[in-house]
Amino acid sequence: MTAAAPGSPGDDTWVVVPLYQEATAVGDVVRELRRTFPQVVCVDDGSTDGSAEQARRAGARVVRHCINLGQGAALQTGFDFALRDASARFVVTFDADGQHRVEDAVAMVQRLRDGEADVVFGSRFLDGRTEVPRLRRVVLRSAVHYTNLTTGVRLTDAHNGLRALSRRAVGSLRITHHRMAHASEIVSLVGRSGLPWVEQPVEIRYTDYSRAKGQSLLNSVNILVETILG
Amino acid sequence: MLLIQGVLVVALLVVGAVLVRSTSDVRHQAVRRILLVLLGVLAVTSVLVPGAVTWVAEKVGVGRGTDLVLYGLVVAFLGFIASSYRRTRVLESKVAELTRRLALDEEARERGVDGPGNAGRPGA
């Protein structure tokens, strides 16, 4: 394992990885992340397949919820963890299933560093790199329209797990949607806080693994209901 | 518009409001209990004096007493769903806070006293 040297771009950055039943994928994801970002925290959500052990062996810090709370709750736990580190300046959220690219995360943190914004949202719809399965594209597009209508923030992709946030942004957000409805919630919190944000084109890799394990489209019904009811 | 239609629409709007607005916990609970008592009184009355319910039903334009009771039940049921959704959300938040706190403290303890920073870096 080649951890980055001190003074490298990742030293003041925590990568928060929500983790649930990804034992076969998380090891490689963490190892790849740690070549650039030495500080990776996986928030395991009561996985029963040894995900936590794999993550730990790959060099990540692991915070374990003893019961499954959901991805939104896990992100908030990761945020709280990062805030306990007084020297943390940036936080990246990154999926455990290998769908995100580390280079994209690096570029996003660089934009924070340059002072361009306090929040950088990843978007898979800004360039042609990502091939989104057709039905998924329809659902994601509808979600974006809904989020844009209700939050006043005009994004091109509302449900992307790759984001980069400044410490200030992390400190001012409080995620209350514990399951998947947190994505719109983060957008709307950022919109209301007035924090400057930008979007960054990123690539989402749709592998057979991620397709088999990812969110069922039916779950978007739950997300919609939870988003509306608050 | 029939009187009953007005009443039902208002009742449903109230249910909707309960669902979307977070009212204070105490007030919420009190209102729930008052409604429960009213429902109980209604139930007893409809058993002891069946004619009374039919009389009220005719006044508000429903016709049959049983229909009035049915409408009441539907609204009460929706109200129950709404308020239990609210309460579940509150409870979920508490469970999440607790689990989060436990998780973070446990991790810190496993590591020794330092915070999330690398070895020896001052944390929290």
Ligand SMILES: Nc1nc2c(ncn2[C@@H]2O[C@H](COP(=O)(O)OP(=O)(O)O)[C@@H](O)[C@H]2O)c(=O)[nH]1
């Ligand atoms: N902590 C936690 N993470 C989760 C949960 N469900 C999914 N995840 C993680 O969230 C990320 C994205 O989940 P995924 O199901 O692939 O969502 P999709 O990519 O939007 O289809 C992955 O890193 C999962 O391991 C959960 O209940 N708790």
Ligand SMILES: [Mg+2]
């Ligand atoms: Mg995925």
